[in-house]
Amino acid sequence: MDWFLLKKLVGQLLQPMILILFLMLLALLLFHSRRHVARVSLFLATLFLFGFSFIGVSNSLIAPYEQRYPTFSQQQQRLDYIVILGCAHTSDDNLGASQQLQICSLQRMVEGMRVANMHPEATIITSGAALYDSTSNAQKVKQALIELGFSGDIITNDKAKDTEDEAMLLMPRLTNTHFALVTNANHMPRAMTYFEQQGLTPTAAPTGYFVKQGALSWQDYFPDANQLHKTETFFYEFFGQLWQWLKS
Template identity: 35%
Template sequence: MLFNLKKFVSFFLEPFTFGFLVLLLAFIFLLFNSYKKAKSILFVGLIFLFLISNSLFSNFLISPLENQYKDQKNIDISKVEYILLLGGDFEARAYEVLKLSLRLKDAKIITSGYAGKKLISDALYAKNELISLGVNENRIIMQDKPKDTIEEAISIKKLINDKPFILVTSAYHMPRAMKIFQKQGLNPIAMSTDFTSKKQKSNSYLSIKELKKVTMAIHEYIGLAWIKIKEIFN
């Protein structure tokens, strides 16, 4: 119930949905011959589109998320027993997992994530890809039931209890992931990857890439706000 409610709220607060609603509202005013109102709404929509699809704004939103766990490379990881790869964008996170697997040759790798509408789960996909990249299959543990980060944290708590582990996920997602895992009494070592807000030589405008970054950032801020709301009502 809560999972579906969160998804519903997130959907209506994301830029793509907002843009669609602006166009729909303008179209409704056109149907009723309110041309001035339709033009005004379309003008606001264009300004909004320009704002959310340029690198200055996208980096402004996503940098505070990505920089929270940026400098974690000098932390002692010698006692780590598990490397947890959260479900999602495997290609963006795989390099970090491979590096860690070479440094920590005895550590188990946990792949996580459910299938949803896909043919195979994120956990199975990640497992197969890691094996193809040379990781021994015996090192990999799958958790293919969790649907989101909260369920992943609950599942990992049951699996490894308080054993030391590294959490690998995209930099923009790490702050929310860490809060969720800490609420389960876990204290993972954060290893962020897939930084998107690195310095650029020039600013990008009307870019799908920047629009995607804004969408990701807003999704994370909604998730962080959701955690706060649950704290208040619990």
């Protein structure tokens, strides 16, 4: 059995939108035969859709993950490596390499460059396999770094399917080194745990924050698809951490 595929499939089926659509479909199917059940199902679907799309709910869910580690600041000791964890891209020869990166990969690449500007002595390691593309995410991020003028050393780790793979495959190189671990802030707690389970001691370099301090406008308090995406990201990380805990 392909456990990687099974994990991804279960994770998708447990997303809020799937639950909402299931409840709506159930309401339609039972509208004539079980009207009470249909009404309850439709009420729950509406409640979840509104709640998961509201900034107060989405922020309160994801903020604890994002606030676990502070942003990266210049270290007093030498930094050996900057590890940019893989995310996603779509290869398109009509676009530049950086334009082919999805937002999560673009955010991680920019943070990697920021850390490299503080520590030019460090070697960047890009990571991520070619799951649904002809080019690995590690290679595409490397191409984007070069395209944007980065001239330092870059090593690619293009066999890793997920964060657990990244930690295991990079462990031999990173043992007894000082390195920064770059990934999205909501994903950082799970990533740090995987690398620490390999006996490594990374310094967190989180990026791509959903929740930022600052005043909100009245428009922010309306249900919004961006907030629903934020809630889905929380559930993805929640079930990822649950899987991590069960395996350990």
